[in-house]
Amino acid sequence: MPYDETLADRMRSHCHPALVAAVAQACREFEPDLVQVEHAELAPLAAHRTPGARWLLDLHDAYGADDFAHADEAAAFAVSLSRYDAAIVCSKEDGELVAHPRTERIGNGARVDAGAYRPSASHGLL
Numbered sequence: 001m002p003y004d005e006t007l008a009d010r011m012r013s014h015c016h017p018a019l020v021a022a023v024a025q026a027c028r029e030f031e032p033d034l035v036q037v038e039h040a041e042l043a044p045l046a047a048h049r050t051p052g053a054r055w056l057l058d059l060h061d062a063y064g065a066d067d068f069a070h071a072d073e074a075a076a077f078a079v080s081l082s083r084y085d086a087a088i089v090c091s092k093e094d095g096e097l098v099a100h101p102r103t104e105r106i107g108n109g110a111r112v113d114a115g116a117y118r119p120s121a122s123h124g125l126l
Contacts, residue, residue: 007040007063008073014041024048037084044076046083057084062094 065074086102
């Protein structure tokens with residue numbers, strides 16, 4: 001991505017037709033109870049939601065209206081955000097940027113004792 005690409009540009013490029021079609025197909029085929037979307041750049045995917053599933057937007061970086069180059073771009077993001085049943089943020093500061101009636105904070109990071117680490121003995125993925 002070019003460095004001068006705006007947030008709205010990233011949202012348009014991330015929600016490309018192949019991804020939108022794949023999400024729509026997965027929702028039709030699997031009829032999920034929950035669809036969790038990661039990152040604000042994919043928030044517009046909720047425009048394609050169907051009845052039955054709850055949608056959750058997990059914002060690893062939250063954005064406010066001032067992060068957009070134009071007011072209409074901020075308004076479009078607000079519409080996308082309003083289509084979600086809830087949003088998750090990583091910090092109090094991010095939560096203050098998100099205008100959604102159901103915003104929950106789950107801290108990003110972990111406190112792990114360095115001595116407790118053991119490398120995996122297998123190649124399996126969890």
